[in-house]
Structure formats: structure tokens, C-alpha cells
Amino acid sequence: xxxxxxxxxxxxxxxxxxxxxxxxxxxxxxxxxxxxxxxxxxxxxxxxxxxxxxxxxxxxxxxxxxxxxxxxxxxxxxxxxxxxxxxxxxxxxxxxxxxxxxxxxxxxxxxxxxxxxxxxxxxxxxxxxxxxxxxxxxxxxxxxxxxxxxxxxxxxxxxxxxxxxxxxxxxxxxxxxxxxxxxxxxxxxxxxxxxxxxxxxxxxxxxxxxxxxxxxxxxxxxxxxxxxxxxxxxxxxxxxxxxxxxxxxxxxxxxxxxxxxxxxxxxxxxxxxxxxxx
Numbered sequence: 001x002x003x004x005x006x007x008x009x010x011x012x013x014x015x016x017x018x019x020x021x022x023x024x025x026x027x028x029x030x031x032x033x034x035x036x037x038x039x040x041x042x043x044x045x046x047x048x049x050x051x052x053x054x055x056x057x058x059x060x061x062x063x064x065x066x067x068x069x070x071x072x073x074x075x076x077x078x079x080x081x082x083x084x085x086x087x088x089x090x091x092x093x094x095x096x097x098x099x100x101x102x103x104x105x106x107x108x109x110x111x112x113x114x115x116x117x118x119x120x121x122x123x124x125x126x127x128x129x130x131x132x133x134x135x136x137x138x139x140x141x142x143x144x145x146x147x148x149x150x151x152x153x154x155x156x157x158x159x160x161x162x163x164x165x166x167x168x169x170x171x172x173x174x175x176x177x178x179x180x181x182x183x184x185x186x187x188x189x190x191x192x193x194x195x196x197x198x199x200x201x202x203x204x205x206x207x208x209x210x211x212x213x214x215x216x217x218x219x220x221x222x223x224x225x226x227x228x229x230x231x232x233x234x235x236x237x238x239x240x241x242x243x244x245x246x247x248x249x250x251x252x253x254x255x256x257x258x259x260x261x262x263x264x265x266x267x268x269x270x271x272x273x274x275x276x277x278x
Contacts, residue, residue: 012038014100015216017182022218026147027180027241028105029216034058034095041092044085048108050140050150051083051091052237054186056099062091063114071099075235076188079119080152082139086110102184104239106147115144129262134161142246149179149240149247155194158230164258165197165223166249168240176250179242181219183226185211185234192232198224211236223252 014031028047031054034040042049051060055074060067060083072078085091087110093101123138139150155161171178185194190213199206200222209217211226228234251259 017216017218024180024220026106027182027239029182029239030103031184032101032103034099036095036097039092039094043090044087046087046107047105048087048145048148049085050104050145050148052102052139052150053081054100054102057096058099059094063089067116075186079122079137080139082117084115084117084140084145086112086114089114102237104148104150106241108146111146131158132160132163132262134159145245147241147245149245151238153236153238155226155228155234157228157233159228161226163225164255165225165252167223168249169221177242177244177246177248179240181238181240183217184237185215187213188233192229194226194228194234196224196226198222
């Protein structure tokens with residue numbers, strides 16, 4: 001069965017990833033745009049939904065409620081508003097200004113109530129250190145949905161993220177859980193780009209993807225670290241889905257030590273060099 005959300009035809013279409021297209025079981029993802037005066041709408045048939053307002057002002061309606069979103073100008077201007085819906089709910093977004101949203105779905109039973117998430121509800125975490133420092137903005141943590149997780153990640157110019165490289169493609173509690181994942185990218189300035197490596201222990205998968213403004217990377221398996229080009233700040237919207245939504249993951253064994261030593265190895269090269277005779 002394909003899980004999908006329907007939309008009014010007047011809205012401009014962005015990326016659309018279904019479980020069938022991705023080759024997995026649970027996670028669907030869409031990025032949508034609506035001009036001022038246009039609408040998006042749908043019904044959660046057999047799925048839960050997490051909608052994140054990436055930018056713009058709108059009115060969200062669902063579950064007998066209406067919420068005015070005086071949103072950020074874009075993903076680099078503050079924290080998000082979001083909407084969580086269990087199965088069996090109609091929803092509608094009316095764009096007051098041009099609006100962009102990210103939407104994820106996953107099969108669910110309807111164990112949780114509808115929830116409107118404001119910037120005050122979003123927990124902000126600074127993770128890592130040195131050139132691996134990044135900000136994690138938590139939209140949906142474990143327990144906040146049946147199968148979904150959602151964060152926004154900000155990686156400063158030249159920094160690494162999703163590091164040490166980690167994976168979550170095997171159900172092996174308590175050390176690892178099996179989660180499907182997408183990265184939806186934005187950059188400041190928009191001409192920016194990042195490199196994301198996708199690889200497994202046996203290197204049967206070992207690829208490097210160049211991600212640009214508006215690109216979405218599917219992580220089916222393996223480790224998936226990211227580095228953004230100097231001069232360009234990187235944002236990505238992360239959605240994950242699985243039967244055990246958890247932040248438990250397995251670090252790449254040869255690089256796990258970095259987690260406790262963000263400054264690098266004791267003999268890390270320091271500049272300027274002295275006594276070289278140059």
C-alpha cells in the first residue's frame with residue numbers, strides 16, 4: 001500500500017518521495033510551495049504527518065483548530081512552526097505570503113493526539129566542537145510520534161555534520177535501530193553546496209553526493225557524514241522513520257574516538273609551523 005497525502009492542484013510542486021520510490025517501507029517526504037492566496041490541503045489516511053513551515057506566513061487548520069503562523073522569512077531566520085497529525089485528519093494550509101513547507105508521513109495507528117508545535121516547543125542543542133560544531137533543533141523527538149522523528153540541523157561554513165559517521169540500518173537494540181532517513185538541503189548563500197558521503201563497512205556502498213539548494217538525499221543504509229563548503233552555511237531538514245524511532249545509532253568504528261575529542265588527535269597539525277626553515 002502506498003501512503004500519500006493529496007493536495008489542491010493550484011499549489012506549486014516541489015520534491016516528492018514515496019516509500020515505493022525510495023525503496024523502503026515507511027517514510028514519505030515532500031517539499032511544497034504555495035504562493036500568497038494559494039492553499040495546500042490533505043487527509044492523513046493511514047499515516048501520521050509532520051509538517052514543518054520552512055518559511056512564510058500562513059494559516060493552518062486541522063482537528064477543529066486554526067493556527068496563525070507568522071513565520072520566519074526562511075530557514076536561517078529562527079525556529080520553525082510545525083504540525084503533527086495522527087491518521088484520519090483533514091488539514092489545510094492557506095498561504096498569506098509565499099510559503100514553503102516540508103512534509104513527512106509514515107504509517108501509524110493513531111495512538112497520539114494532533115499537536116501544533118511552536119518555536120518555544122523546539123529544543124535547541126549545540127553538538128560537537130571545533131570544526132564539527134553544529135546546531136540541532138528538535139521538532140519531534142522519540143515519543144512525539146509513532147514512527148517519525150524530525151530535526152533541523154545548521155552546519156556553519158566549512159564544518160562537518162552527522163559526525164562521527166554513524167548508521168542506523170540494522171535493528172540491534174540497544175546499540176542500533178533501523179531508520180529510514182532523508183536530508184533536505186538549503187544554503188546561505190543559495191549557491192552553496194555540501195558533500196555527503198554514503199558508505200558501508202564492507203564498502204559495497206561508497207559514494208559521495210554533491211547536495212545543492214533544494215536537493216533531497218535519501219539515506220537507505222550505511223554511514224552518511226556531511227561537510228559544507230567554506231563560505232556557505234548549510235541547513236538540512238531531517239526526517240527519519242522506523243518501528244523504533246530513537247536517536248540510537250552505531251558510530252563508524254575507526255572514527256568513534258572523535259566523539260570524545262573534537263579538537264583532533266594529540267599531534268594534530270597546528271599552524272603556523274615553526275622551525276621549518278621556510
